[in-house]
Amino acid sequence: MRPLKDRVGHAGEAAALAFVRGKGMEVLARDWRSPLGQIDIVAEDGDTLVLIEVKARRGTGFGLPEEAVDGRKRQKLRTLMQLYQASSRRQKQPCRIDVLGLILDDKLQVTRTEHIENAVQDE
Amino acid sequence: MFATALSCALQGLAGIPITVEADIAAGLPGFTIVGLTDRAIQEARERVRAAVRNAGFEFPARRLTVNLAPAEVPKEGTAYDLAIALAVLRCAGRDISLRDTAVLGELALDATLRPVTGVLPMARSLRAAGVRRLVVPLANAAEAAMVEDLEVVAAPSLPACVYHLDGSRPLPPAPPGDAEATAEDDGVDLGSVRGHIHAKRALEIAAGGGHNLLMLGPPGSGKTMLARALASLLPDLTPDESLEVSAIWSLRGALHERPPATLRPPFRAPHHSISRAGLVGGGSGYAQPGEISLASRGVLFLDELCEFPRPLLEALRQPLEERSITVGRARGSVTYPAAFTLVGAANPCPCGYLGDETRRCHCGLRELQRYQSRVSGPVRDRIDLVVPVPRQSYDVLFPDRALDEPAEPVRNRVGAARARQVQRNRDLLDRERTRTGRRRRRTAALVTTAGTTPPRPSSHVNADLDGVLLLAACDPTPAATRLLSIAGDRLQLSARAFHRVLRVARTIADLSGNDRVDEASLGEALRYRGETAR
Numbered sequence: 258m259r260p261l262k263d264r265v266g267h268a269g270e271a272a273a274l275a276f277v278r279g280k281g282m283e284v285l286a287r288d289w290r291s292p293l294g295q296i297d298i299v300a301e302d303g304d305t306l307v308l309i310e311v312k313a314r315r316g317t318g319f320g321l322p323e324e325a326v327d328g329r330k331r332q333k334l335r336t337l338m339q340l341y342q343a344s345s346r347r348q349k350q351p352c353r354i355d356v357l358g359l360i361l362d363d364k365l366q367v368t369r370t371e372h373i374e375n376a377v378q379d380e
Numbered sequence: 381m382f383a384t385a386l387s388c389a390l391q392g393l394a395g396i397p398i399t400v401e402a403d404i405a406a407g408l409p410g411f412t413i414v415g416l417t418d419r420a421i422q423e424a425r426e427r428v429r430a431a432v433r434n435a436g437f438e439f440p441a442r443r444l445t446v447n448l449a450p451a452e453v454p455k456e457g458t459a460y461d462l463a464i465a466l467a468v469l470r471c472a473g474r475d476i477s478l479r480d481t482a483v484l485g486e487l488a489l490d491a492t493l494r495p496v497t498g499v500l501p502m503a504r505s506l507r508a509a510g511v512r513r514l515v516v517p518l519a520n521a522a523e524a525a526m527v528e529d530l531e532v533v534a535a536p537s538l539p540a541c542v543y544h545l546d547g548s549r550p551l552p553p554a555p556p557g558d559a560e561a562t563a564e565d566d567g568v569d570l571g572s573v574r575g576h577i578h579a580k581r582a583l584e585i586a587a588g589g590g591h592n593l594l595m596l597g598p599p600g601s602g603k604t605m606l607a608r609a610l611a612s613l614l615p616d617l618t619p620d621e622s623l624e625v626s627a628i629w630s631l632r633g634a635l636h637e638r639p640p641a642t643l644r645p646p647f648r649a650p651h652h653s654i655s656r657a658g659l660v661g662g663g664s665g666y667a668q669p670g671e672i673s674l675a676s677r678g679v680l681f682l683d684e685l686c687e688f689p690r691p692l693l694e695a696l697r698q699p700l701e702e703r704s705i706t707v708g709r710a711r712g713s714v715t716y717p718a719a720f721t722l723v724g725a726a727n728p729c730p731c732g733y734l735g736d737e738t739r740r741c742h743c744g745l746r747e748l749q750r751y752q753s754r755v756s757g758p759v760r761d762r763i764d765l766v767v768p769v770p771r772q773s774y775d776v777l778f779p780d781r782a783l784d785e786p787a788e789p790v791r792n793r794v795g796a797a798r799a800r801q802v803q804r805n806r807d808l809l810d811r812e813r814t815r816t817g818r819r820r821r822r823t824a825a826l827v828t829t830a831g832t833t834p835p836r837p838s839s840h841v842n843a844d845l846d847g848v849l850l851l852a853a854c855d856p857t858p859a860a861t862r863l864l865s866i867a868g869d870r871l872q873l874s875a876r877a878f879h880r881v882l883r884v885a886r887t888i889a890d891l892s893g894n895d896r897v898d899e900a901s902l903g904e905a906l907r908y909r910g911e912t913a914r
Binding site for chain 1: 406407408
């Protein structure tokens with residue numbers, strides 16, 4: 258069996274994908290990797306390109322998942338957005354960065370989702 | 381994508397039209413405002429965002445840049461909120477018509493419009509720059525509507541403004557304020573002041589010629605009451621003067637104390653603990669007009685004149701001469717009008733009873749000299765009339781008869797005298813101008829921008845007459861000339877004292893309806909010299 262934290266992340270990703278599709282967004286990429294880092298989900302909401310950072314936790318003991326996105330991480334996400342846009346030639350497309358927080362229970366089922374649109378803006 | 385809206389900045393009393401530009405670009409959503417803004421304008425980002433959302437509109441999740449142009453003019457305050465919101469909405473695709481229209485107002489988070497200061501001077505300048513329509517918050521509508529030929533619409537909120545401008549729910553134009561409306565405290569009616577025949581005559585002369593006046597008397601003798609009575613004797617302002625006064629009050633955010641369209645001259649009575657900036661204008665950052673500007677075209681009453689710090693009184697010298705005050709700033713200076721009539725009230729000495737009939741003054745000589753030197757020479761020289769206001773006996777204060785002479789006839793005499801002198805003095809001025817080919821020093825100047833017409837030179841009242849013009853205006857009779865010569869010798873009059881006496885004599889003659897200053901007028905004028913208290 259893989260370590261718990263890996264299993265939490267894995268369950269979270271599956272749930273996140275379901276959630277995103279459920280919201281009517283089209284998933285363009287998952288776990289997109291680049292030398293600088295990776296993006297959990299890249300999706301399209303209407304004509305807007307959306308970069309989604311997924312944060313899954315078991316219980317809220319260590320703070321809400323959304324709150325784990327600190328300043329450094331935010332800057333990284335901005336840069337990742339630019340990278341993705343450049344690599345997919347979508348520089349002119351309207352874009353935004355969302356944070357998707359998931360709380361899982363002991364059975365790794367999702368008990369709560371918090372979808373923050375436009376969580377990270379231009380500095 | 382690019383859109384604009386028109387708003388306004390202020391430098392002193394001169395408004396500068398400001399174009400609020402909004403642009404949407406590629407990139408992560410953000411909202412930046414540039415254009416030499418102050419903190420309040422930076423905070424507009426939060427206000428505009430919340431207001432747009434709460435108004436039911438979508439705030440574009442795009443990379444927004446707003447520029448307040450021209451970018452080199454320093455801007456401050458919250459009046460740009462509305463223009464920024466509209467520019468952003470237009471940029472996002474909303475069809476809002478802003479042709480020849482400017483907008484002003486602060487936005488509350490719930491999208492209601494809040495009033496701002498300085499709307500009247502802004503409206504004047506915008507009109508001069510070609511704007512035909514102006515949208516303002518409700519509370520600012522009355523002052524904005526005072527500007528001629530400008531359609532003013534009062535909007536209670538951002539959505540109301542949007543639906544008006546896109547034509548779906550137009551708002552009616554706002555009417556100008558009522559010219560008959562007067563401020564609550566209308567001053568004291570002259571008829572309700574008991575006795576003080578001598579002082580009342582002095583008030584009539586002061587009002588008649590715009591002369592500065594000093595009242596000397598023991599505590600509680602009625603000096604404050606008389607000062608307030610003077611304000612009610614002054615003739616109505618002309619519509620132009622009223623606009624000028626209201627513009628200054630608008631700048632101070634004081635128009636809630638004074639209906640914008642009223643024609644009554646202002647009355648200001650600052651306490652002697654006032655700061656220098658409070659009295660003459662200034663303050664850190666933005667140079668606000670001071671009490672002397674708020675009192676322009678009206679009365680500035682300084683009660684307990686000798687309690688005012690001497691440097692404060694000294695600060696009055698320029699305005700008393702120039703009828704305006706220039707406040708310097710690092711980025712250039714601003715000039716405000718200060719064409720006030722100074723009325724001072726003081727005790728004749730520290731204990732207050734010098735010259736009193738029944739009580740004896742017990743001040744030491746040194747004390748007395750120091751007290752009287754508080755009012756310096758140059759300030760003293762600008763006061764044309766000095767009148768004692770003694771304690772009155774019981775019989776005078778509570779007589780059997782009803783009121784004393786009511787104010788109406790006095791006001792009529794004052795009005796007639798003013799009309800004569802303004803006409804005559806203007807004629808003399810024109811004649812001298814053509815003769816010498818020079819223009820006399822401009823007084824009471826407002827800072828002007830291209831398009832705003834400079835005001836006429838300050839009213840041609842007798843108090844402003846000087847030198848050659850004064851003599852020509854007086855045209856004394858031979859008897860008067862003789863009296864003047866004798867008096868000059870006996871009383872050792874200085875040149876300034878001569879001028880003072882002549883100015884007062886000229887007004888007395890005007891009040892009597894005489895073209896030339898005669899012996900009687902001069903004789904009475906000599907009584908108001910009041911060099912030093914005996």
